[in-house]
Amino acid sequence: MAESQARTRRSAEELKKGRRRSMSEFQAGAEVLQVKGLTGGYSPRRPVLHELDFTVRAGEMMGLIGLNGAGKSTTVKHLLGLMAPHRGEVKIGGTTLEADPERYRGSYAYVPEAPVLFEELTVEEHLRLTAMAYGLDEKRYAERRDRLLEEFRMGPKRGARAAHLSKGMKQKVMLMNALLAQPALYIIDEPFLGLDPLGIRSLLDRLTEERAKGAAILMSTHILSTVETYCDRFMLLHGGRIREMGTMDEVRMSRGAEGDTLEEIFYRVVEESDADGRGA
Numbered sequence: 001m002a003e004s005q006a007r008t009r010r011s012a013e014e015l016k017k018g019r020r021r022s023m024s025e026f027q028a029g030a031e032v033l034q035v036k037g038l039t040g041g042y043s044p045r046r047p048v049l050h051e052l053d054f055t056v057r058a059g060e061m062m063g064l065i066g067l068n069g070a071g072k073s074t075t076v077k078h079l080l081g082l083m084a085p086h087r088g089e090v091k092i093g094g095t096t097l098e099a100d101p102e103r104y105r106g107s108y109a110y111v112p113e114a115p116v117l118f119e120e121l122t123v124e125e126h127l128r129l130t131a132m133a134y135g136l137d138e139k140r141y142a143e144r145r146d147r148l149l150e151e152f153r154m155g156p157k158r159g160a161r162a163a164h165l166s167k168g169m170k171q172k173v174m175l176m177n178a179l180l181a182q183p184a185l186y187i188i189d190e191p192f193l194g195l196d197p198l199g200i201r202s203l204l205d206r207l208t209e210e211r212a213k214g215a216a217i218l219m220s221t222h223i224l225s226t227v228e229t230y231c232d233r234f235m236l237l238h239g240g241r242i243r244e245m246g247t248m249d250e251v252r253m254s255r256g257a258e259g260d261t262l263e264e265i266f267y268r269v270v271e272e273s274d275a276d277g278r279g280a
């Protein structure tokens, strides 16, 4: 146990080196994520992403959708700074990764599709680690922790080690960590995998609340009905290109597709893109 606490402290110190930017530092509507001309991928000779241009503003939820292999995860890897652009740039919190790595990394929380946890740490130790890393004071930490444990129905598991949690519970810990930190930008990859219906509802309610408080949210998912209901705007990637972007109304209007669902628009865009030879 002492060893796990020491590890918690060490990891927190590592994370704390950065200057964290919370969403309260951003004006409503400010462009928290700015992507300009991003061309990138795994080999400079064969880019996967082509000239992506988009922003996510404070107080906005953007859905990132596309078929398997469209380039969603590759886009996210570029945003996280795990891959360098071949051309173009990515700014988070007003800075590129090169210009100010600490501020850049401190401005977002990332929730991956597959949970990444310390097997030996308990649920509560994970939350405490995040609180230490983001410099939360004890009072605020305790308030947010208790609320999240209740909302995600994880109270009974607060003392359980990650190794002993179910798949969905592990995912909940990742989400609770992000929500505890309250960053300027949430980058969330397929958040609903493994969550039960109550967990999905809690997450959507909380994301809606965070957005109302000024958070910017980029959410990649295959659940189109959720994008249609909850996201302010969406971008549809196909073959590493943005083939549609905007609000549902904007896209319907520009395509003359009044009354169409996102699913109908999605199929049409994919068919058109394949027909003109620019598909995946």
Ligand SMILES: Nc1ncnc2c1ncn2[C@@H]1O[C@H](COP(=O)(O)OP(=O)(O)OP(=O)(O)O)[C@@H](O)[C@H]1O
Pocket: 042, 048, 066, 067, 068, 069, 070, 071, 072, 073, 074, 075
């Ligand atoms: N590590 C890698 N090395 C080389 N190419 C890769 C690698 N990972 C993905 N790719 C390729 O990049 C392209 C985009 O893949 P990506 O994982 O970004 O798709 P995605 O939209 O996230 O798909 P999914 O919905 O299946 O998660 C695909 O052609 C894929 O084969």
